[in-house]
Amino acid sequence: MSDANVARAGAQPNAAAPPAGEARLQVRALGKHFGAVQALSDVDLDLPAGQVTALCGDNGAGKTVLTKCIAGIFQADQGQILWEGKPVHIRSPRDAAHLGIETVYQDLALADNLDIVQNMFLARERLRGGLLDEDAMERDAAETLASLRVTTVRSIRQPVGSLSGGQRQSVAVAKAVMWNSKLVLLDEPTAALGVVQTKMVLDLVRRLRDRGLAVMVISHNLNDVFEVADRIAVLYLGRMVIQDAASAFDRQRVVQYMTSGGTNGSG
Amino acid sequence: MARVEVPELPPDPTAATKVAELEVPPEIVAQTLGEYLRAWAARVRAGDSGVLPVIAGLAVITVVFQAISPHHVFLSALNLVNLLQQSAVFMVLAMAEGFVLLLGEIDLSVGYVAAVGGVIGVQLVQPATTRWPWWAAVVAALLACALIGAAQGTLITRLKLPSFVVTLAGFLIFNGVVLILLLLGPFSGYPSLLGDDTNRQVLYHLMWGTIDPLAGWIGMIVIVAGLGLALWLRDTRRRRSGLVAPPLGLTLLKIVLMAIVGLTVVAICNINRANIGTVAGVPWVIPIVLAVLGAWTVLLQRTSFGRYVYAIGGNPEAARRAGIKLASIRTWAFVICSFTAGIGGLLYASYLGGMSNNVNGGQLVLYAVAAAVIGGTSLFGGRGKVMHGALGGLVIGGIYNGMYLLGLDVQWQFIVTGLVLLSAVTIDALSRRGATTGSVAHV
Ligand SMILES: Nc1ncnc2c1ncn2[C@@H]1O[C@H](COP(=O)(O)OP(=O)(O)O)[C@@H](O)[C@H]1O
Ligand SMILES: [Mg+2]
Numbered sequence: 001m002s003d004a005n006v007a008r009a010g011a012q013p014n015a016a017a018p019p020a021g022e023a024r025l026q027v028r029a030l031g032k033h034f035g036a037v038q039a040l041s042d043v044d045l046d047l048p049a050g051q052v053t054a055l056c057g058d059n060g061a062g063k064t065v066l067t068k069c070i071a072g073i074f075q076a077d078q079g080q081i082l083w084e085g086k087p088v089h090i091r092s093p094r095d096a097a098h099l100g101i102e103t104v105y106q107d108l109a110l111a112d113n114l115d116i117v118q119n120m121f122l123a124r125e126r127l128r129g130g131l132l133d134e135d136a137m138e139r140d141a142a143e144t145l146a147s148l149r150v151t152t153v154r155s156i157r158q159p160v161g162s163l164s165g166g167q168r169q170s171v172a173v174a175k176a177v178m179w180n181s182k183l184v185l186l187d188e189p190t191a192a193l194g195v196v197q198t199k200m201v202l203d204l205v206r207r208l209r210d211r212g213l214a215v216m217v218i219s220h221n222l223n224d225v226f227e228v229a230d231r232i233a234v235l236y237l238g239r240m241v242i243q244d245a246a247s248a249f250d251r252q253r254v255v256q257y258m259t260s261g262g263t264n265g266s267g
Numbered sequence: 268m269a270r271v272e273v274p275e276l277p278p279d280p281t282a283a284t285k286v287a288e289l290e291v292p293p294e295i296v297a298q299t300l301g302e303y304l305r306a307w308a309a310r311v312r313a314g315d316s317g318v319l320p321v322i323a324g325l326a327v328i329t330v331v332f333q334a335i336s337p338h339h340v341f342l343s344a345l346n347l348v349n350l351l352q353q354s355a356v357f358m359v360l361a362m363a364e365g366f367v368l369l370l371g372e373i374d375l376s377v378g379y380v381a382a383v384g385g386v387i388g389v390q391l392v393q394p395a396t397t398r399w400p401w402w403a404a405v406v407a408a409l410l411a412c413a414l415i416g417a418a419q420g421t422l423i424t425r426l427k428l429p430s431f432v433v434t435l436a437g438f439l440i441f442n443g444v445v446l447i448l449l450l451l452g453p454f455s456g457y458p459s460l461l462g463d464d465t466n467r468q469v470l471y472h473l474m475w476g477t478i479d480p481l482a483g484w485i486g487m488i489v490i491v492a493g494l495g496l497a498l499w500l501r502d503t504r505r506r507r508s509g510l511v512a513p514p515l516g517l518t519l520l521k522i523v524l525m526a527i528v529g530l531t532v533v534a535i536c537n538i539n540r541a542n543i544g545t546v547a548g549v550p551w552v553i554p555i556v557l558a559v560l561g562a563w564t565v566l567l568q569r570t571s572f573g574r575y576v577y578a579i580g581g582n583p584e585a586a587r588r589a590g591i592k593l594a595s596i597r598t599w600a601f602v603i604c605s606f607t608a609g610i611g612g613l614l615y616a617s618y619l620g621g622m623s624n625n626v627n628g629g630q631l632v633l634y635a636v637a638a639a640v641i642g643g644t645s646l647f648g649g650r651g652k653v654m655h656g657a658l659g660g661l662v663i664g665g666i667y668n669g670m671y672l673l674g675l676d677v678q679w680q681f682i683v684t685g686l687v688l689l690s691a692v693t694i695d696a697l698s699r700r701g702a703t704t705g706s707v708a709h710v
Contacts, residue, residue: 073588094590109588113581113649114574122578123589131569138510157295157511 022085023048024214025070025101025183030079032065039065040238043079046231047183052205052215054229054246056222058258061235063218064106067185071103072096099183102176106187106218108168110175112161116153117141119160120175144178145171148207152200166197173204183214190224202228222251236261300516320694321642321658325665332669341672345540348550351532352474354664355552356381356615359559360631361638361656361663363607366600368639369567369580371648372423372430374601376437377608377635378628380415382445384408384609385616385626389458392467396452401469409609415441416605420598430601442628449624459621473555474617477548480537486554491529495522552614556657559610563603563653576600580649630684637688638663645695663687 023046032040039062047053057063068074070081072090080087083099090096096103110119117134120141126133142156150170153163160168169189176184186205190198205228208215219225225232226246233243234257241261256262293306332341340346360377367374391397391404399407419437423430449456460471478486498518505512512518536549567573575596578586587593615631616622642659644651666687670680 092590093588097590105588107584109582109585111578111581111585111649114577118574118577119585122574122585123591125571125574127571131565132571132574135505135508135510139508154291155295155511158291162291 024084026082026085027066027070028080028082030066030069030076030081032062032069032074032076032078038238040069040076043235043238043240045233045240045243047214047216048231049182049214050209050212051230052209052217052228053231053233053243054225055216055218055233055235056220056225056254056258057235059220061258062238063235064187066235067103067187067216067218070096071101071185097179100179100181101183101185102179102181103185104169104172104176104187104189106191108172110160110168110172113159115157115159116145116163116171117156119171120144120178122175124179140178141174144174148174148177148204150174150204164197165193166200169193169197169201170204173201173208177208177211177213181213183216184208186215186217188218188220190219190221198224222254225254226251234258294513294517295511297514297517299514300520303514303517318643318655318658320691321655321662324641324662325658328662328665328669332665332672336669336672337674341669343540344535344538346668346672347535348540350664350668351536352550352552352618353668354661355474355556356611356618356631356660357634357638357663357667358556358657358660359611359614360608360635361642361660362559362563362653363604363611363656364632364635364639365644365651365653365656366563366567366576366604366607367430368636368644368646369576369648369651370597370600371580371646372597372600373434373636373646374419374430374437374604374608375434375632376415376419376441376628377604377611378631378633379438379441379445380412380605381608381612381615381631382622382626382628383415383441383448384412384612386445386448386458386612386622387411388470388613389460389616389622390448390451392460392470393452393454393458394462394464394467395454398466401466404470405613408613409606412609412612413602413606416602416608417598419605420601423601424594424597438628438632445622445626445628446624449622457621457623460617461620470613470617471620472551472617474550474552474614476551477536477546478551478554480548483533483537483549487529487533487549490557491522491526495525498522552617555610555614559607560653560657563607566603567653572596572599577649582649630681633684633688634663634667637684637691640695641687641691646692647695659691 025045025047027043027045030040030043030045031038043062043066045053045055045066055063055066065074069076070090072092072095075091081090082088088095088099090099090101093103111122114122117138121137126136126140128136138156145151145153145156148170150167153167153171160171163171173184173186173189189201189205193201202224205215205217209228209230217224217228229246231243232246232249232254234241234254236257239261241257293303293310297303297306329342333339360381363377363381364374385408388404388408391399391407392401415437419430419433422428422433449458452458460467462468498521502512502515502518506515532553533549536553537547539545539547541547567576575586575591578589578591579593579596583593615626619626638659639651639656640646640659641662642651642655642657644655644659663684666683667680670683
């Protein structure tokens with residue numbers, strides 16, 4: 001897809017970008033096992049600012065585990081994570097949030113019974129005189145949604161349970177970028193969505209990149225991958241088999257890496 | 268193989284819009300009162316009944332018992348005030364239970380925890396033994412209940428024991444504790460609040476003391492005007508700044524309804540209800556229940572703690588990932604539940620004029636759960652308000668009172684209450700199946 005090249009040329013590294021050539025987040029030789037299962041071994045990954053990195057891999061390749069290691073839900077057994085060039089230990093989702101890492105999980109972490117504003121500010125409520133400042137929260141949430149052009153919801157005060165899949169995903173993404181985040185990880189954001197809703201979410205992903213955020217998108221769907229990715233990284237049985245600019249790939253080559261961990265001489 | 272894309276069925280936009288429309292609370296999208304009422308009616312037709320069961324329940328109870336009670340005494344001033352006093356205990360216990368139901372947990376011990384609070388209060392003010400000032404006895408009773416809540420809550424959250432089992436054990440343990448506490452002192456198991464020392468009378472007056480009629484009017488007008496003004500200012504401010512607000516007509520309707528209820532209650536209470544002499548005025552228990560209702564509503568709707576309770580009830584995993592400390596919020600909910608049960612227990616002791624081993628904590632907890640669920644609190648967590656417990660308590664109080672007037676034996680009370688609980692749970696389960704959402708954490 002030629003789209004990828006155009007999109008990449010338009011990417012704007014933001015002002016606070018780390019020194020040239022250095023990705024905002026670097027994963028080095030990461031390993032993680034669960035009992036006898038080696039979920040990740042010796043994984044390297046670069047997530048540069050102002051670029052969308054697509055993380056591909058078959059079911060069970062370790063994509064979610066890698067995401068959770070970066071997000072502070074799992075602790076890696078080996079290896080290192082560098083944030084803006086400095087080694088960091090991310091021990092909890094809070095640590096990740098402090099650095100500016102936000103995650104949109106595969107199984108959406110939204111409470112259906114709370115409305116959009118309440119979900120976007122969950123555990124970071126704005127207070128006035130010890131009580132919730134609903135007006136300020138509603139104003140900020142509306143502003144963020146408008147800036148991301150998430151405009152299809154009927155009311156910002158409707159419960160998240162009443163939203164469509166695409167709208168829920170959009171709310172989850174908007175929640176992730178509200179907090180001056182610098183890196184957003186999206187685990188299969190389009191897996192459960194229809195065509196129109198998928199387009200809505202992919203547009204949103206592009207807008208994050210255009211704001212100068214580093215973005216990592218996990219996807220099975222190669223249409224989606226080639227539509228938004230500036231870079232592609234492929235995990236195969238817990239190993240990173242390749243990562244490169246999206247323009248260096250075609251579909252068939254990605255599929256080969258995903259299914260056999262190599263190009264089998266044909267690519 | 269990498270996953271092959273599944274072809275999408277063409278979406279039916281009209282159907283989707285319709286469903287979405289029904290699931291959005293009408294007060295946040297309607298522009299006028301007419302629109303609001305139409306949207307509300309559509310939701311009810313679609314099976315999302317909201318507060319309708321409580322209102323319908325109250326109406327049915329009133330009509331039926333007025334028709335069949337001897338001499339149509341149900342709607343007499345004396346009986347209505349009595350009904351409010353009986354309901355007060357159920358209302359407070361239902362509000363207590365609401366905190367743990369919101370988390371998707373249950374507390375089966377509230378009845379006997381309440382009784383522990385009641386008996387501690389009654390025992391400590393006895394002039395023949397401890398002679399504590401009434402306020403110290405109240406503090407001690409509530410503190411003891413809060414500690415019970417902390418202990419049960421800690422077992423449930425830290426050791427991850429099911430709340431059902433822990434509080435079932437509590438049910439037995441505190442039943443025993445109540446019996447032990449009753450036997451202390453020279454009262455043969457019947458410490459009383461009757462007597463002419465003014466200290467002890469304060470506890471008796473929680474339920475039976477009345478406010479001077481004129482003061483009752485003034486107090487009611489101040490409360491209604493204050494709440495009405497606050498509601499009006501908030502809604503107009505939000506409407507002016509372009510935030511989501513209910514239509515003007517709805518705000519006015521709420522204020523008018525509040526005024527009507529206030530006026531009716533005070534008017535009824537201020538009628539002389541004695542056969543000989545004069546007994547008139549709002550019983551103290553009404554402002555006490557209102558204070559509990561107000562305080563816990565603010566806590567649940569206006570603070571981070573309340574927001575976390577709803578979040579945990581709705582999606583504990585989402586709450587955990589957001590960084591909420593689940594164990595401590597849950598434990599505190601159990602503390603608040605038991606503390607509030609203590610208030611209910613003191614009111615109960617006051618209602619009975621003392622404590623005895625007749626107190627039936629098993630029945631009380633069933634009434635409390637039934638009241639909360641009838642009022643619209645979900646047993647599945649995440650849905651319900653303090654107000655729901657209060658309204659449900661009134662329904663239970665109405666049934667209890669009406670059956671007493673009919674002279675029905677206790678076995679019929681048990682059966683009817685059981686049936687009411689069953690129907691409330693059915694409505695809860697059905698409305699949960701019908702609409703994934705319901706009345707949510709909005710005020
Ligand atoms: N919490 C866990 N405990 C044990 N094994 C796990 C856990 N999470 C993931 N795994 C294993 O790690 C491997 C990678 O899983 P995952 O990252 O979820 O794959 P995917 O690439 O499909 O997201 C799988 O073999 C899975 O069974
Ligand atoms: Mg996965």
